[in-house]
Amino acid sequence: MHGRQGLLHNLSILTAGQVVSQLANVAALVYLANTLGDRSFGVVQIGVAFMGYAVIIAEWGMFSLGIREVSRLDDPAAIGTYARRHMGLMSIQAVVVFGLGLLILPLLPFSHHDPLVFILYLAAVLPQVYTQSWVAVGLERMKWVGLARIVRSLSYAAMVFLLLRLLDGFLGQDGRRWVPVLMLLSVIFGNLVVNIPLARWFGGWIHPTAPTVVELKRRWHETTSIGANTMVVRVLYNIDLILLGSLASPEVAGHYAAAAKIMFVLVIAVEVLWAALLPRLSRLAKQSRPAFRTSFNLTFGTVAALLLPIAVGGWMVGEGVIELLYRGKFAGAGPIFQVLAVSYACLALGTFLGNTLLAEDRQKWYFSPLVISSLVAIGGIWWLVPQYGGQGAAWGILMAHGLLLACLVVVNLRNFNALLGQTLLGVLPALGAMYLVLRALPEAHVLLRIPVAAVVYLALAFYPLLRLRRRSQALTPVVS
Numbered sequence: 315m316h317g318r319q320g321l322l323h324n325l326s327i328l329t330a331g332q333v334v335s336q337l338a339n340v341a342a343l344v345y346l347a348n349t350l351g352d353r354s355f356g357v358v359q360i361g362v363a364f365m366g367y368a369v370i371i372a373e374w375g376m377f378s379l380g381i382r383e384v385s386r387l388d389d390p391a392a393i394g395t396y397a398r399r400h401m402g403l404m405s406i407q408a409v410v411v412f413g414l415g416l417l418i419l420p421l422l423p424f425s426h427h428d429p430l431v432f433i434l435y436l437a438a439v440l441p442q443v444y445t446q447s448w449v450a451v452g453l454e455r456m457k458w459v460g461l462a463r464i465v466r467s468l469s470y471a472a473m474v475f476l477l478l479r480l481l482d483g484f485l486g487q488d489g490r491r492w493v494p495v496l497m498l499l500s501v502i503f504g505n506l507v508v509n510i511p512l513a514r515w516f517g518g519w520i521h522p523t524a525p526t527v528v529e530l531k532r533r534w535h536e537t538t539s540i541g542a543n544t545m546v547v548r549v550l551y552n553i554d555l556i557l558l559g560s561l562a563s564p565e566v567a568g569h570y571a572a573a574a575k576i577m578f579v580l581v582i583a584v585e586v587l588w589a590a591l592l593p594r595l596s597r598l599a600k601q602s603r604p605a606f607r608t609s610f611n612l613t614f615g616t617v618a619a620l621l622l623p624i625a626v627g628g629w630m631v632g633e634g635v636i637e638l639l640y641r642g643k644f645a646g647a648g649p650i651f652q653v654l655a656v657s658y659a660c661l662a663l664g665t666f667l668g669n670t671l672l673a674e675d676r677q678k679w680y681f682s683p684l685v686i687s688s689l690v691a692i693g694g695i696w697w698l699v700p701q702y703g704g705q706g707a708a709w710g711i712l713m714a715h716g717l718l719l720a721c722l723v724v725v726n727l728r729n730f731n732a733l734l735g736q737t738l739l740g741v742l743p744a745l746g747a748m749y750l751v752l753r754a755l756p757e758a759h760v761l762l763r764i765p766v767a768a769v770v771y772l773a774l775a776f777y778p779l780l781r782l783r784r785r786s787q788a789l790t791p792v793v794s
Contacts, residue, residue, distance in 0.1 A: 335467035336579050342471040343575050344639050346493065347568070349478060352644065354490040356568030357427045359575070360559035361494060363552040364422075365435035370548050372411040372439035375540030376404050377448040378672060379533060382596050384452025394516045397449050399529055401522035408439045415439075424559035430487075434494035441501045446520060450508050453515075458508045466504025470497060539677045543668070546684035550661060550714055551581065553691055554707040561699045570704040572644040573636060573651035580624065580662040584617065595673040610670060611734040612786040617666055619741045619779055621659045623748055623771045627764065628655020630752045634760030646704060653708035660715040667722035670729065683721035690714040733785055740778030744771045 347355045380400050387393050415436045419425050425432055450458045473496040482489035513519045525533070554574065558567040591613060598606035628635075632655060633648030640647070668680045694710030702709070748771040755763050 335463040336582065338464075338467040338471040340576060340579070340639075342467075342474045343572075345471075345474055346478075347572050347640060348643060350490055350493075352565045352568035353563075354488070354568075356559075356564030356566070356571065357431055358490050358493050359571035360424050360427070360555055360564065360567055361431045361435040363555040363559075364424075364432055365438050365494075366548055366552055367545070367556075368411055368415055368436050368439050369442055370541075370544050372408045372442060373404065373541075373544075374407055375537030375544055376400060376407075376533070377445075378540050378544075379537050380448040381452045382672075384449055385454075385596055386600075387452075390516065393449070393453070394520065397446070397520050398523040399525040400533070401443055401446075401520065402524050403530060403533060405443050405522045408443050411439050412436060422560075424556070427559070427564055428488075428490065430491055431494060434491065434498070437494075438498060438501065441498060441505060443522065444505050444509065445501070446505065446512055447508050449512060449520070455511070455515075458511050462504045462507040465507045466500045469503045470500035473499065539681060540672065543672075543677055543680045543684055546681070546688050547665070547668070549688040550684070550691055550711070550718060551578070553688070554695055554711045557692070557695045558699060558704065558707055561696070562703060566703050569644050569646040570650055570707055572640060573632075573647040573704075573708075574654055574658075576635070576639070577628065577651065577654040577658040580621065580658045581665060584662040584665050591669075591673070595670075599674045606674075607729055607731065608786050610729050611731050612782060614663075614666060614670075615734045615737045615782050616779060618663060618738060619775055621662055622741065622745055623768070623775075625656045625659035626745060626749060627752065627767060628652065628659075630749070631760050631763055634763070638760055650704050650708045653705070653712055657708065657712035657715045660712070660719045664715065664719040664722050667719070667726050670726060679725050680722075683718055683725065686721065687714045687718035690717055733782060737778050737782040740781070741775045744774030744778075747771065747774055 346358065350358065380397070384393055384396065387396065416433070419429065419432055419436065422432075447459050447462055450456075450462075474493070477496065478489055478492060481487075481492040484492070509520070552574075555567055555571060558570055595606060595609060598609060629652045632652035636644060636648040636651050664683075668684070671677050671680045691711055691714030694713050695707045696710075698706030698710045700706075748767045751767045751770050752763055755766065
């Protein structure tokens with residue numbers, strides 16, 4: 315009953331959806347920044363960060379658990395029953411989180427900037443109940459998932475471009491208050507793209523039903539570590555914006571977000587990659603340890619080889635990228651972008667390694683590195699922001715992301731093989747050549763420097779990556 319396309323097919327579908335989605339998201343982000351101004355843009359981005367914590371608490375690992383368990387079921391009736399009861403449990407969590415959020419929000423230091431904006435972002439926990447992409451991922455119906463991402467991002471971008479200026483002042487509400495409304499509508503549109511074909515596949519709509527007490531206890535037991543890990547990961551994702559909203563002005567947060575939201579695409583890309591990897595690697599972890607290990611090294615080596623040049627290139631051309639995107643505005647975001655290029659590359663690799671533990675049912679090993687790194691993030695940002703503002707937050711988060719990656723490399727040592735090390739050593743000359751190209755073209759426009767450096771890197775890194783793929787295929791045992 316599951317889709318049986320190859321892993322590369324699933325990755326290609328999700329990658330295509332991700333490319334379109336991220337282009338739309340970046341375009342909407344830049345438009346919002348230039349339209350709202352640094353203060354209102356800062357308030358909106360603090361709201362987005364606050365929403366991130368709310369939706370994670372309301373979901374509490376249910377999506378990851380659902381993907382893993384649906385991927386191991388074959389009977390459609392059993393999958394449908396599982397999904398309905400899973401949604402019933404998420405409904406309970408969503409209502410509780412929304413109610414508690416309304417009580418807690420006035421106590422938070424940043425809430426006074428615009429309480430209604432934060433309430434609207436908090437409301438995102440409600441349509442999340444009907445987000446059924448996790449069912450489609452477990453069934454490996456990646457076309458639906460990829461299309462849902464595209465529709466959600468394109469609809470949001472279209473509404474921002476076409477409606478935001480018209481809505482500014484409508485019903486006496488500032489434009490920034492309409493931004494979360496447009497976001498909520500885009501979530502609903504994206505949900506429908508998956509929910510409609512799922513309803514046809516199951517023979518009816520999937521609605522929440524009450525889980526049994528036994529199921530409730532078991533699933534909460536399973537998601538305790540997953541949810542806690544995800545919550546702590548969120549600290550590493552955007553505690554910087556939350557703390558900037560409390561320790562600095564919305565304008566400072568706006569400049570930081572102008573850089574951070576561009577580089578955060580790296581982390582989202584890795585999460586999309588894992589949407590394709592998790593069902594297959596979960597099965598391999600149960601069926602064949604050698605096949606699991608080989609697949610892990612192939613994918614991790616490829617991801618690392620792609621993230622390394624982004625980190626180095628972002629450090630070297632960051633100010634030019636910000637100048638290009640924001641047309642001379644948000645100049646303070648340039649140095650922040652340089653630091654975050656390295657920081658989010660570390661976080662993306664760390665996220666990959668952490669999700670590997672989930673696929674192996676070793677998610678408890680993820681928790682300690684996350685907690686330690688999160689404490690470093692909070693402490694570093696709290697210490698550096700009063701003196702250095704947005705740049706201080708960037709350096710604080712870099713320390714945390716680097717520490718997380720180092721810890722997870724140690725935890726995953728048993729999964730690495732020699733072929734991975736040979737591949738990473740093999741791409742170092744390509745990285746050095748890219749660095750020299752960027753240094754040799756300091757006065758050239760960023761739109762020339764980036765493509766030339768990328769072509770040089772890819773040309774020299776192609777063979778090591780091709781060798782990694784071929785040798786991995788030769789080593790992979792046949793698993794049904």
